[in-house]
Structure formats: structure tokens, C-alpha cells
Amino acid sequence: MMEYIDFALWFLIAMAALCLIRVILGPTVADRVVAIDILGIIVVGICVILSISTERSFLIDVGIAWIILSFIGTLTMAKYLERRKLNE
């Protein structure tokens, strides 16, 4: 039983490594921002799996805060790409 949860944890860590490959390779800045956005969602999945294996509920709070901060970062990068300046 716990072996399956451990497998899920390592599988999601491997998916995060795939996203990091796209962050390194990405030809444009938008590719890198997309890959970091997806990386944030996968880290939320890692938090949820960790909350199953440790049976603590505060890790989901960490996940919700991570979702909202990732959303703010993505919107900031979208605004920067749209206007090419941040003072609007």
C-alpha cells in the first residue's frame, strides 16, 4: 500500500524533472513561463501525495498557497509580455 504512494511520489518528481528539461531547452520566454506554471501544478500534486503518506493536513494549505502564488506569477509574466513594461 505505502509502496504505491511512494511510487506515485517518485513518478511526480520525474514529471517535474521533465518540466525542468523544457525550462532549460525552451527557445522563447513564453515556453519557459509555461513550463514553470506546469511545474507549480505538479508540485501541488506532490504536496497532496505527501499529505496522504504523512497524514498531515497542513501540506494541502501549502498547496493552495502555491496555486495562488503561481497564478500571480503567471499573470505578471503575461502582462509583461503583453505590454513589454510593468508600470502600467
Place this chain on the structure above:
Amino acid sequence: MNELISNILIGIGLSFSFFGCLGLLRFPDVYNRLQSATKCVTLGTCAIMLSLVIRYGFNDIGVKGLIAIPVLFFTSTAGAHALLKGSHIFGIKLWDKSVVDHYREDTEGGEGNKSENNENA
């Protein structure tokens, strides 16, 4: 029984995350990459959170997982939409074999075909 359904949902979530990351690596331009990765990975993570609700019932862990599902859905999709609009305005090119560009058609008028875009440019 609850644990079995929860494990099946975790398996669904892992496979959706895998295919989303595969699309992020293999698709040719930023628009295809984001439409693959955002939808698949969001659905996969929501399936993992739903497995949390089914495994633990309505105690503190389950209710927090249930709250995190709509937060993830709305913020992820809205962020992806804003990011794609911004990168289109920034001027990132579509793939060579893309056939239609409705956003350019709506903003600049005229046909959105790829060949006409090349002539205009």
C-alpha cells in the same frame, strides 16, 4: 473499497500528468504545448485531490482537498488564457504547419490563413 477507488483515481491522475508532460516536451510551438500541458496536468492533479476526499471522507484533510479543486481549476485556466494572449501580442510565431489564426483574424480583420499572414508580413 474506498482505498481501492482512491488508488485508481491516483493512477488516473498520474497517467494524465505523464501525458501532459510528454506533450510539453514533444509539441512544436508554445500554443500547442500549453493547450496540451495545462488541461492534462490540471485534470490529473484534480483527480489526485478527489482521491484524497474519497480516502479520508469529510475530515480536515478531505475538506481541504475538496476546497483546493475549484481554486486549481479557475486559476490555472485563467492564467493559461492570459499567458497565451500575452505571448501572441508579444509576437511569438505559430508553427509552420498551423493552418488558422482566429485571434489575428479578429483583431486585424481579413482572413486568418497562414499564407496571407506571410504575405502581409
